[in-house]
Amino acid sequence: MKRFAAAMLCAGFALPAGAETTEDLLAEILDRQLGTGAVTATIHADGTISGDFHGKVMGGAWHIEDGFYCRSLTLDGEPLGQEDCIAILRDGDGYRFDGERGTKAGHVYRPAE
Template sequence: MKQLVTALVLSLIATSATAQETLTQRAEFVKAVTGHILEIRLLRVQLEVLDSGTITGKAFGRGVTGTWKWKDGFFCRSMTWGDRELAYNCQQVATDGTSLIFTSDKGSGRSAKFALRPATP
């Protein structure tokens, strides 16, 4: 079941043919997420990733909480979805200008593309 949940949350979303830039610095990542909600509308996923190192939001109607840090050029996070703990994972992050693409296992795993939607004040 844990693998199913992980597959759903990090489901493979087709990326467009636009150029992607891999983010390698914490400051680049923070600039990209500040003031935005990361969203996969089809899957009802909305996450806020804060500079303070916290993650909050919802996925499939259940709460998401977690912590993150930037380590060796990767977004490393621990998360809980509802009452399920998702395994710690370091992910490569890329941007196409309007979305962030997270690829698990330091870039060798599954990818999920999150639209960057402005956070409402």
């Protein structure tokens, strides 16, 4: 997103008012529990992920790459597929995590009360 923003500014375009970067949105949710109902997750500032996925212990690691939130997960200690880079978007009172660099519709996670 930063590269996109820089390219837009260099080309003479302004970003839409209120445009939020992945880093902006992550700053709001780091170290806070998020959930969808059956799934809870916490993205920790130290680059780790913890949570519960339908009763299984979820773990993992994350980093920012090309403006995307990239993460690899484990369930009960076993790797869960390959790393996925995800677009995070505000969705009402929650955050939508769209996979495959924003091309695959994801789920909305809301902060735990």
